[in-house]
Amino acid sequence: MPSLGTVDKSPEAEPVFAQIADLLRAAIRSQMFAPGQKIPSESELMAHFGVARMTVREALAVLKGEGLLVAEHGRGVFVRSQPVVRRIASDRFARAHRQAGKAAFIAESEGVGKPSVDQVQVSREKPAVDVRVELGLRPHASVVARRRRYLLDGTPVEIADSFIPLTIAKGTLIEQENPGPGGIYARIEEVGHRLTEFKEEVSARMPTPEERQRLALASGVPVLVVRRVAFSGDVAVEVIDTVKSANHYLLEYRFPAV
Amino acid sequence: MPSLGTVDKSPEAEPVFAQIADLLRAAIRSQMFAPGQKIPSESELMAHFGVARMTVREALAVLKGEGLLVAEHGRGVFVRSQPVVRRIASDRFARAHRQAGKAAFIAESEGVGKPSVDQVQVSREKPAVDVRVELGLRPHASVVARRRRYLLDGTPVEIADSFIPLTIAKGTLIEQENPGPGGIYARIEEVGHRLTEFKEEVSARMPTPEERQRLALASGVPVLVVRRVAFSGDVAVEVIDTVKSANHYLLEYRFPAV
DNA sequence: TAGTGGTCTAGACCACAGC
DNA sequence: CTGTGGTCTAGACCACTAT
Numbered sequence: 403m404p405s406l407g408t409v410d411k412s413p414e415a416e417p418v419f420a421q422i423a424d425l426l427r428a429a430i431r432s433q434m435f436a437p438g439q440k441i442p443s444e445s446e447l448m449a450h451f452g453v454a455r456m457t458v459r460e461a462l463a464v465l466k467g468e469g470l471l472v473a474e475h476g477r478g479v480f481v482r483s484q485p486v487v488r489r490i491a492s493d494r495f496a497r498a499h500r501q502a503g504k505a506a507f508i509a510e511s512e513g514v515g516k517p518s519v520d521q522v523q524v525s526r527e528k529p530a531v532d533v534r535v536e537l538g539l540r541p542h543a544s545v546v547a548r549r550r551r552y553l554l555d556g557t558p559v560e561i562a563d564s565f566i567p568l569t570i571a572k573g574t575l576i577e578q579e580n581p582g583p584g585g586i587y588a589r590i591e592e593v594g595h596r597l598t599e600f601k602e603e604v605s606a607r608m609p610t611p612e613e614r615q616r617l618a619l620a621s622g623v624p625v626l627v628v629r630r631v632a633f634s635g636d637v638a639v640e641v642i643d644t645v646k647s648a649n650h651y652l653l654e655y656r657f658p659a660v
Numbered sequence: 661m662p663s664l665g666t667v668d669k670s671p672e673a674e675p676v677f678a679q680i681a682d683l684l685r686a687a688i689r690s691q692m693f694a695p696g697q698k699i700p701s702e703s704e705l706m707a708h709f710g711v712a713r714m715t716v717r718e719a720l721a722v723l724k725g726e727g728l729l730v731a732e733h734g735r736g737v738f739v740r741s742q743p744v745v746r747r748i749a750s751d752r753f754a755r756a757h758r759q760a761g762k763a764a765f766i767a768e769s770e771g772v773g774k775p776s777v778d779q780v781q782v783s784r785e786k787p788a789v790d791v792r793v794e795l796g797l798r799p800h801a802s803v804v805a806r807r808r809r810y811l812l813d814g815t816p817v818e819i820a821d822s823f824i825p826l827t828i829a830k831g832t833l834i835e836q837e838n839p840g841p842g843g844i845y846a847r848i849e850e851v852g853h854r855l856t857e858f859k860e861e862v863s864a865r866m867p868t869p870e871e872r873q874r875l876a877l878a879s880g881v882p883v884l885v886v887r888r889v890a891f892s893g894d895v896a897v898e899v900i901d902t903v904k905s906a907n908h909y910l911l912e913y914r915f916p917a918v
Numbered sequence: 919t920a921g922t923g924g925t926c927t928a929g930a931c932c933a934c935a936g937c
Numbered sequence: 938c939t940g941t942g943g944t945c946t947a948g949a950c951c952a953c954t955a956t
Contacts, residue, residue, distance in 0.1 A: 413932085417944060427869075443922060454946045456714070459923090467725055467879070469866050476922050476953030487863070492915045597917040604913070605745070606864035606882045606906040608727050611685075621725070624864045624882035624906070632917075648864040648882070655862070655913045657750045659855040659890075671951085675925060701941065712927045717942090734934035734941050 406442075409451050418453055422461035430470055430481055437483035441471070444479075469622030482620065487652045488514050488554070495587065495600060495632075505585025507552050507560075515555040521616070522550040522579050526568060533565045536631055537638045546571035548586070551616060558617050559650040564642040570595060586640065587632065595634035602655075603629045606648065617647045624648045664700075667709050676711055680719035688728055688739055695741035699729070702737075727880030740878065746772050746812070749912045753845065753858060753890075763843025765810050765818075773813040779874070780808040780837050784826060791823050794889055795896045804829035806844070809874060816875050817908040822900040828853060844898065845890065853892035860913075861887045864906060875905045882906045 406429060409421040416424075426441065435441050442450065447458045462479060465471040473479045490510045499509040511517035529537070529545045537545070548564040564586060566576055575582045576589050587597060609617065609625045617625070625645050632640040664687060667679040674682075684699065693699050700708065705716045720737060723729040731737045748768045757767040769775035787795070787803045795803070806822040822844060824834055833840045834847050845855060867875065867883045875883070883903050890898040 419944075424869075445921080455948090457945060460944085462923095463721070467866065468868070473923060474954085475924065476955080478922065478954095489861075492913070493918065496918050599914060599916050602913045602915075603747075604862055604884075604911040605909065606884050608725065608880050608882065610726070611682075622866050624866065626862075626864050651863065653862040655750070655860045655915065656857060657860075657913065657915065658857050660751065660754050677925075703940080712929090714928095715926060718925085720942095731942060732935085733943070734936080736935095736941065 406450060409453075418451070419457050419460035419464070422447070422451055422453070422458065423464040426461065426465055427468075427470065430465075435481050437481050439481050440478040441481065467622045469620070472620050488559070488650055489652050489654055491654045492600075492602075492656060495597075497591075497597075500584035500588040500591070503583035505581075505583075506587070507585075511554060518553045518556070519550050520553065522548070524548050524577060524579060526577075529565050533641050536629075536641050537565065537567055539567060544568040546577055548576070548581075554650070557650075559647050561613065561616055561645045562642055563644075564640060566590070566640050570639055590632070590634075590639050595637070595639045597632055597634055597639070599633040601631045601633070604653065609645070613645055617645070619647060619649075626651055626653070628653070664708060667711075676709070677715050677718035677722070680705070680709055680711070680716065681722040684719065684723060685726075685728065688723075693739050695739050697739050698736040699739065725880050727878070730878050745910045746817070746908050747910045747912055750858075750860075750914065753855075755849075755855075758842035758846040758849070761841035763839075763841075764845070765843075769812060776811045776814070777808050778811065780806070782806050782835060782837060784835075787823050791899050794887075794899050795823065795825055797825060802826040804835055806834070806839075812908070815908075817905050819871065819874055819903045820900055821902075822898060824848070824898050828897055848890070848892075848897050853895070853897045855890055855892055855897070857891040859889045859891070862911065867903070871903055875903070877905060877907075884909055884911070886911070 407425050409418050411418060415421070429435050444455055444458050444462070448455055451458070462471060462473070466473065470482060471479050472482050488510070494506050494510040499506070507519070508517050525547050526544050527547050528542070529539070533545070534541070534543065539545070545565040545567055550562055551558055552560040552562060566586065570590060570593060571577055574589050574593060576586055581589055591597060605627045606624050607627060609619055613619070613625060626648050628644045628646065630642045630644070631638050665683050667676050669676060673679070687693050702713055702716050702720070706713055709716070720729060720731070724731065728740060729737050730740050746768070752764050752768040757764070765777070766775050783805050784802050785805050786800070787797070791803070792799070792801065797803070803823040803825055808820055809816055810818040810820060824844065828848060828851060829835055832847050832851060834844055839847055849855060863885050864882050865885060867877055871877070871883060877883070884906050886902045886904065888900045888902070889896050
């Protein structure tokens, strides 16, 4: 084991677990432990620092929470290798893509990996209040809800729930599992709602347990929460709520100076 | 203490700490424990579930990591009250704001709170490689770096590091602590670089310890990382790296369908 | 089988908040 | 002073991985 330094156990010093976390963090940053590499076992760290196991584990918990380490049961603790980031430009909704039969997720996946979709659920329902207001619907109006998960090379990267007013989606392929070439937006334009503008609201938070499970997130990985509203003139024709693994996404926006 | 249910300690059941975390999470979601309210103490939870203290603490650690709970030493553990979210639209860089003497952070703070800036550091330096490439500079070119922290009603919300080519900033107010009315962008336009476009790249991750300290972040709060590049025609005139508390920000972008 | 991390116990002493 | 959470010890048994 490479030299990790020692800790100061005097009462006025920092907590020992914090010192160990700092030393390990510095070792990782300095590449003493490279991404993907195994760090010393808990037993070795106990011996090296002369502390109890829980103290070592607390230090490791700090670094797992920062997303720097991942544990693999029975194998060891490893430095998390940096993820491949997907750069998504805001032209991913270009009409040219739709006319070429590409839905947005397929367009943005080009050159990154093989896109796929699963856990598709389509239903008619009463929308939540905020969705209803965003769509400008009357209190008892219905929407078609499309819920699904997107994967890249088999790795789940995004959960997406779309809501389209029933008056637009009724009887179209939007109500089927497979909405056809060009995706939902192509179908919406076919029934006469030419898309003119998008609005996206971006925030971040820690995932819920269900999101962690569906996105197969390691601890210490937040999610990007994006709500997009598609407009045809002044009328909103779709609201989509997406939850993206922050590991896999980098969103790019361009806008003119006005 | 309200009824929290019981745990199943049989070997084939879920780990006890996970069950306790689930029960507490459900109690919080169902408003049994409302935001800001104190949850039962560790001793009470130990007695209620009949487990050791470390088991209770592990359950609490899970919920702290999710951002649902915060501990206050000597007082108790509390349900985190939901933060005020700042909605920031992408017109915050409008020239009209600059001409009214408002820098971007002041413009975006209107109606939200009282903006302020501290920890200002201005220096000339060699930029990091990625900044240099983004600015299209030659290998030994220098930039003016402006580092500062933004606060809203005294609460730190954002760390921002700007880099402006020395050829643009030299001898202007950009090299002073206070860049004057309208901010940096006003000064850049004054020396003949009319801004035409912005690019923003948005991602999220857990904060480093330094960022946690400077932004006064509770555990379980990620940061939004935004790099913005300002363009005058084809030439990049500024790169700014911002780290924002995800608690306080909701970014809004609008873009036309093309 | 040996070594790893995952869970859990039953204590201890400390620092801080509030009465 | 009491009760709270923060830190730490020294064990135990389990589940998983690799050989």
